[in-house]
Amino acid sequence: MAGKSTIIYTHTDEAPLLATYSFLPIVQAYAAQAGVELETRDISLAGRILAQFPERLTEEQRVDDALAELGRLAEEPSANIIKLPNISASVPQLKAAIAELQSQGYEVPDYPESPVTDEEKDVRARYDKVKGSAVNPVLRQGNSDRRAPASVKAYAKAHPHRMGAWSPESKTNVATMSGGDFRSNEKSVVIPADDTLTIRLVAQDGSTTVLKDGLKVLAGEVVDGTFMSVKALRAFLAEQVARAKEEDVLFSAHLKATMMKVSDPIIFGHVVQSFFPELFEKYGDQLRAAGISPNDGLGALLAKVDALPDAEAVKTAVEQGLAQGPALAMVNSDKGITNLHVPSDVIIDASMPAMIRAGGKMWGPDGAEHDTLAVIPDSSYAGVYQAAIDDCRTNGALDPATIGSVPNVGLMAKAAEEYGSHDKTFEIPVAGTVEVVDGSGQVLISHEVEPGDIWRACQTKDASIRDWIALAVRRARATGVPAVFWLDADRAHDANLIGKLEQYLPEHDTEGLEILVMAPAEATSYSFARMRQGLDTISVTGNVLRDYNTDLFPILEVGTSAKMLSIVPLMNGGGLFETGAGGSAPKHVQQLVEENYLRWDSLGEFFALAASFEHLAQATGNARAQVLADTLDRATGTFLNEDKSPTRRIGGIDNRGSHFYLALYWAQELAAQSDDAELAAAFAPLAATLAAKESTIVEELVAVQGQPADVGGYYRPDDERATAVMRPSATFNEALASL
Template identity: 70%
Template sequence: MSRIIYTHTDEAPMLATASFLPILEAFAGTAGIEVETRDISLAGRIVAAFSDLLPEEQREADALAELGKLATSPDANIIKLPNISASVPQLKAAIAELQGQGIDLPDYPDSPATDAEKDARSRYDAVKGSAVNPVLREGNSDRRAPQAVKNFAKTHPHRMGAWSADSGTSVATMGADDFRANEQSVVLEKDDVLSIVHVGADGSETVLKERIPVLAGEIVDSTVMSAKALDAFLAQQIAAAKEQGVLFSLHLKATMMKVSDPILFGRAVRAFFPEVFAQYGEQLEAAGLSPNNGLGGILSGLDALDADVAAGVREAIQKGLADGPALAMVNSDKGITNLHVPSDVIIDASMPAMIRTSGHMWGPDGEEADTLAVIPDSSYAGVYDVVIEDCKAGGAFDPTTMGTVPNVGLMAQKAEEYGSHDKTFEVAADGRIEVRDGSGIALMTQEVEAGDVFRACQAKDAPIRDWIQLAVRRSRESGMPAVFWLDESRAHDRNLIAKVEAQLEQEDTEGLDLRILSPIEATKHTLERVRRGEDTISVTGNVLRDYLTDLFPIMELGTSAKMLSVVPLMNGGGLFETGAGGSAPKHVQQLVEEDYLRWDSLGEFLALAESLRHLARTESNDRARVIADALDRATETLLNNDKSPQRKLGTIDNRGSHFYLALYWAQELAQQTEDAQLAEAFAPIAQEFGEKEEQIASELLAVQGKPADIGGYYRPDAEKTAKVMRPSATLNAIIDEISSAL
């Protein structure tokens, strides 16, 4: 029997799974396809990390490790839903919830001292941040807007805020003494084992990373961000925002860059509230209240301090808010600022949303305002700067006419910056950091000062070659020109350009328009084509892959959740990703308060169709192809009939969209002529769906407007969740009929 692995993840996608999975299982079963689930949720990964220490009845298998191994097999067919990329506050909240459910987990140790605490911290750190994607992504990324989705966006354009030539919105970045400016890069001539060593000013050595296995042809980089330069830059931008009368907003990715960016975030909190830390820094540190966890973490932990100290901290924070520039807000009504939680403002989602909304973010007064977008590292900040300046000159983009920008992204085997977590360090003392080869020779040397942030990362040769080949294949199949976004003035990119040029000489590129441009020039080139309605493939490294596959889809489609994301695994399997999850927390909150889930499962529908086609190709399962083609037609009907989740209570939500997909899917299968047995089996099901449409819709709408109990946030109760997400007995009965149709 054919097999699809459907991942159980977090937040709104996890809730949607409770509604959609029974439908998927029923339809897939008619093609002899078994759908299995694996729990790679944050809660599931936490429990798995400590299973050897837990009572036997609380232990759980490490599903992520299992899937990581499967991803290297040609038999892999994995549908991957969005995960929480856990910040420390989220991790602590998940731990507390699991402890409240009786799971015997230790607390997260902020300052581990004992061996047990150090062990616990090591296990939790392995779960923190985007721990899932690097394990599963044993292939490079192919992300694009499906034609049906693009057509729908053109005929039903989303709202784009107007831009003014005199907009005060701008981007600020360091440009010197940052990761980009200080980057060094080498290409390994042979297999080796590297190490990272700190050499103090007195000559003493501290091994930061003992073993980094590398392969011949691999690119290895090192770089450092100066803490002093960062502090000066942040102080300058806070003053500039105040002087210009615009909102101050910080844009990082403290989830994926789970070591470096929380540190940068913490320094921004310190810079914005200098008096708080000058006066109370020692007390806050003693209480474990780190600015790296955000202003919200400090405020929520003040009860642990002496009452007078806590009152003084609150007063100093209020003074800082009053004296500084207006802060961009995550939630103006609740007073949650841009600096409250590191994971609340993620650059790849926050910058496109700002660009889509006239260059505005929300201010403390609940009104939109021009914004100074502060992006400390200059590696990719220029991309957003070019887009903003283009909008000032040319106005907002028009979704009805603009071209599309698919992406081919280098990410396999933890490629590039997002694979740097275990090689990123906050420097403890002045000196230098060396990346040494197996014989002890320094390949790269960075002069450092205490507080600096050092980072090293890798990109293996085989994934790079696969990425280049995928770009050529996508350009040929689509007929679109492709641009490699690589900057010859950056050390890493120079090495990558040499590999691209050498590989392209071995490929059949006749008739293809392939070029290499720096990210800034590539942005300008692509935007010119976009405004003319022309399509261009962006071929990028790992971080830009993430940034651009939010930036362009949010402008084209209104959301990145509607992108088709295929990862052709290097050993022949398939990983099919279902879109972004950035707005998922708000959706969960609305479900709990109003029994209404706005999450759009379109990404799941698109990924599923590709997963079924992959099975059809690799296992000669022609019925899987018939079901996939019918699903695509059903999805297009869903869009055209406006049966995606709506915004207002009392209208169709996620569960309703699942029903209508099932209705249209059954109708398509009943009408298709390629598989007579399948058509005959689905004819009565499609008829029953149609006859009972009004009844099912009424049952789904009837539950809205009151609180819903799912028994938890990070690990809801399965029975309660199923009851909430499958409230139509009529629909459930028909789904059961499908399961026995063939």
């Protein structure tokens, strides 16, 4: 269990996990010299699955429920957790992880698509705890402070990344619903006293189905309910398929089928059906009978098509749909993987900034870049991306060498605004009325719904909102730049948050500060205008928009969101330090397996680690932890100046080489520092050894490139094999062991 000078380093997934096999031994060796212990906790998708089924596993196979443990720890003042990106599992990813675990000898059950028996319902309920953004709401017991470190911003200005050119004639645009969507149907209430709510569906025949009961709420909590009309959605999607064809632009859908684990896969399924209407009209019953769901994407359909009675006819219908419809944006043109193949392949917060950075273009089936119609059904935040596109179309691409920064203060504490990623989202089975009812039986929120509509609710606790406002004021005071609350007075939820802001802002000294409230699209235009003048602007946003903005602006400013400093001051005094986004992690794993080359950039881990050491020093009085923080910060600056991040292709240093150089610069800083002579003496020999053997170590790290690498699994690598792959330099390993 975490002790006085203990940091928890999370064991996660994909490229960040592979990088951990290389980086963590370095950190543990260095930290041990300062009396700091780094422990790991497995919150990977595979680990979370195994934790749900201990009774099906052997004693040796069982794993602790590390996520639940860390959730409890996050409530304690002593918490110090470094959280790497993890998989927010879509259903196809969940199924793939289950299949891999079964192949490794773990007798976990199959995922039941349509549970009937009590056992199947129990299994499905356990897997539902693992799907989507299962980790973040548990650990994020504080609000988010995310920004580009000064060293990263300086590097981006000195070495600006490539930006695609924007043409004033660009036909790229966002398409979003004008009615019938989540934003337009939203209703919001502030709960007057502690209570327990029930969500129920009253059918037209008078029968009542309880969708959710025992929903505990606290005084002052904001509770929202809304729905997306499937009829309005299908009409909208049909129009956009026709529009993309008419305007001769690529068709692309941008959703978040990972975090929005219930709503967005359903919406994605409607996109697939709308793109291939004849396919589903003719063969829909046959596909359903075979267990093929459009929600899983075109890739899943094609993988199972040969088992169908009319397999060749179905393939022909798919080909005709592709030929007759607009050109589809591609995930991988070379391999024929379209925007509609896998719901988790195109995640809005990563895909839209990448498109904007590329001059408003995405890759088409012909392997070339084209203007695109970006289809974002719900209008809540679609205007943010349209405003960004309009700005670039008018003013040209942003210049990373001169632009200002847009850091973020995000409302996320205690699962604030966790729309769509929880157990309060439902696909409506029959026509009727969905009601949110309080303990006295009073109906707080009601919606008339039809079969197939997607209804959802969310909660945002008053204490979380109050802490968020306080954090925004602290950041505005610390930086002296405007803080803009991205809130839309015409949206029900945001109107209640504006009321909270008016209530709690007077509690703070805001003299001399610029605190503004703007609707998201307006705030985007304002922030872009200031960026172009080289000025900074704090975006203060809710949870979903926090997710979007902390990719949008970093990708434009510094080339990636993986280089951001992400601090979560936990509300009870602890610290959670996040290491950046993992959206490109799957491609990195594929390259490692094929070429033994890992392009993952661990810069986010370096920043999080320094902040974690500093927090530990302040919380425990461990002066050596502060020395570690200060020297690591300086070493990271050298690392950036010397350009030791992974190169773009094999032949140069990859993730493992970047770790070696960070270790070299950090050892040199520790050996040279004057705050702790004993610590300096401990690191002087290592610094000398690493410098003397630099060329040998780099040669050993580069020599393994170009051949396939076997780490024993995608979702659950074999520790021994992964360690061998990620620590291939015997010279470096021996030097590190000498500490």
